[in-house]
Amino acid sequence: MTAASDLLPATRNALSLLLLSMADDEFVIGFTDSEWTGIAPLLEEDVAMSSIAQDEIGHARALYELLADVVADGRDADAWAYDRPPDGFYHARLLDHPRGDWADTIVRRYLYDTADAVRLGALAGSSFEPLRDLVGKLVREERYHLMHAEAWFERLARGGAEPRRRMLAALERLGPDAGTVLTPLPTELALDMAGILAAPFPELEARWRASVASVIERLDLQPLPPTRDPATARTTHSDAFRQLHEEFTSVRRIDPGATW
Amino acid sequence: MIAPTIVNEGAIRAALADVPDPELPVTTIVDLGMVHRVDVSRDAIRVELLPTFVGCPALEAIRSAVRDRLAVFGRPVDVAFTFAVPWTSDRIGPAGLERLRSAGIAPPTAPGVAPPCPWCGSDDVTLDNLFGPTQCRSVHFCRTCRQPFEGLKSV
Numbered sequence: 001m002t003a004a005s006d007l008l009p010a011t012r013n014a015l016s017l018l019l020l021s022m023a024d025d026e027f028v029i030g031f032t033d034s035e036w037t038g039i040a041p042l043l044e045e046d047v048a049m050s051s052i053a054q055d056e057i058g059h060a061r062a063l064y065e066l067l068a069d070v071v072a073d074g075r076d077a078d079a080w081a082y083d084r085p086p087d088g089f090y091h092a093r094l095l096d097h098p099r100g101d102w103a104d105t106i107v108r109r110y111l112y113d114t115a116d117a118v119r120l121g122a123l124a125g126s127s128f129e130p131l132r133d134l135v136g137k138l139v140r141e142e143r144y145h146l147m148h149a150e151a152w153f154e155r156l157a158r159g160g161a162e163p164r165r166r167m168l169a170a171l172e173r174l175g176p177d178a179g180t181v182l183t184p185l186p187t188e189l190a191l192d193m194a195g196i197l198a199a200p201f202p203e204l205e206a207r208w209r210a211s212v213a214s215v216i217e218r219l220d221l222q223p224l225p226p227t228r229d230p231a232t233a234r235t236t237h238s239d240a241f242r243q244l245h246e247e248f249t250s251v252r253r254i255d256p257g258a259t260w
Numbered sequence: 261m262i263a264p265t266i267v268n269e270g271a272i273r274a275a276l277a278d279v280p281d282p283e284l285p286v287t288t289i290v291d292l293g294m295v296h297r298v299d300v301s302r303d304a305i306r307v308e309l310l311p312t313f314v315g316c317p318a319l320e321a322i323r324s325a326v327r328d329r330l331a332v333f334g335r336p337v338d339v340a341f342t343f344a345v346p347w348t349s350d351r352i353g354p355a356g357l358e359r360l361r362s363a364g365i366a367p368p369t370a371p372g373v374a375p376p377c378p379w380c381g382s383d384d385v386t387l388d389n390l391f392g393p394t395q396c397r398s399v400h401f402c403r404t405c406r407q408p409f410e411g412l413k414s415v
Contacts, residue, residue, distance in 0.1 A: 044388065044389045044399075047389055047391055047392065047393070047399070048389055048390065048391040050391075051391035051392070051394075051395060052391065054315055054317070054395060055313070055314070055315050055395055056315075057315060058313065058314050058315010058316065058317075058395075059314055059315060061314075061315060062314050062315070062343075130343075133342075133343040133344055133346070134314070134343050136343065136346045137311075137314055137343045137346045137347070138314060140346065140348070140415040141313060141314060141395075141415060143371060144371060144390055144391070144413065147371060147372060147390060148390055148391070
C-alpha cells in the first residue's frame with residue numbers, strides 16, 4: 001500500500017492511532033529532554049541531550065506529517081502538535097512523568113529507547129510503504145540514542161552509592177509504567193490483519209521485557225513490575241504533562257495561524 | 261543571468277552542484293548524495309531530495325536554495341523530500357569526503373568508533389561525544405596533535 005487512499009476505513013483508523021501514539025511519544029520525550037539544554041550535569045551531556053531532543057522532535061514532525069496524510073482532515077503537522085488540548089494527547093504513561101533528575105532521564109530514555117527499538121523493528125517490513133520507508137530512516141538515528149542510553153544506564157548502576165540510589169528511586173517511579181509504550185492499542189487487530197505491524201503488541205512487549213530483564217539482572221537492579229492499569233496506558237495525563245503542554249503550546253497560542 | 265537554452269536532467273544536476281549544504285557549507289547537496297531524482301517536463305522541474313537526518317532543521321533552507329538556483333531555467337520548480345530510499349552516509353562521494361576532511365571533519369565511521377584525525381592523520385584518537393553541534397556529527401579528540409575534531413555519524 002503506497003497511499004492512504006488505498007486503505008480500508010478500519011485499517012486507516014488503526015494506522016492513525018498507531019501513528020498518533022508514535023508521534024506523541026517522540027514529541028513528548030523530545031520536549032521533556034530539551035529541558036536539559038543549558039543545565040545538564042556535564043557539557044558533553046548538554047550537547048548530547050539537546051541533540052537527542054532535536055532528533056526526537058524531528059521524528060515527531062515526520063510522523064505527524066504522515067498522520068496528517070492518513071487522516072486527511074485538513075490539519076497539518078503543526079496543528080496536530082500544537083492545537084490539541086492536553087487530554088487529546090496519546091503518549092505512553094512512561095513519558096507522562098516530570099523530567100525529574102538525571103537518573104529519571106536516563107532510566108526513562110533507556111526504557112523508552114529499548115521499547116521503541118522493538119516497535120520500530122516490527123514496522124521495518126510494514127505493508128504501508130510510507131511508514132516502512134520512514135522507519136528505515138528512523139532506526140539509523142535511534143541506534144545512537146540507544147547506545148547513549150545503554151552506556152548511561154550501566155554507568156549509573158555501577159556508579160557508586162549516590163548514582164545507584166537515585167537510579168533505584170527512578171526505576172521505582174517509572175517501572176510500573178515502563179510497559180506502556182508497548183501496551184496494545186485498542187485497534188491493534190486491524191494493524192495485524194493489514195500487515196502493518198509484524199507481530200501483536202503482547203508479543204513485542206514480551207520480547208522487550210526479556211531483553212531488559214537480562215540487563216537488569218546483570219546490573220543487580222529490581223525487576224520491572226507488570227504495567228499498572230494498562231487500560232489507561234495512553235489516556236490519563238499528569239499535572240506534570242499539563243504544565244509541559246502549557247509550555248510547548250505557549251508560542252503558538254500567542255498568535256494562532258502566524259507564519260514563520 | 262541569461263536563461264540556459266538546454267533544460268534537461270544533466271543541466272539541472274550540474275546547477276544543483278552549486279548548492280551548498282547549509283550546515284556543512286564546504287560541501288554541496290550533490291557531494292553529499294542528497295539528490296534522488298530530477299524530472300524535467302515541458303512546464304515544470306521536479307527535484308526529489310533525501311534528507312540526511314529526519315529532523316534536519318536545514319531542509320527548508322535547502323528547499324529555497326534549490327528553488328533560487330534553478331529559477332534561471334524559467335520553469336516552476338517543485339522540491340520534495342522523500343524517504344523512499346534512506347540517505348546513508350556512504351552516499352557521500354570521494355570529492356565530498358575530501359572537502360569535509362579539508363574542513364576538519366572526519367568521514368563517517370561505525371557508531372562509537374573514532375576515525376583518524378583529519379588534521380594530522382593520527383589513529384591515536386578518542387570518541388569524546390556521540391553527539392555534536394549538528395545532528396549529523398560526533399565529537400572526537402586527537403591525542404597526537406591535541407585537537408578536538410568532528411566526524412560525521414554513520415547512518
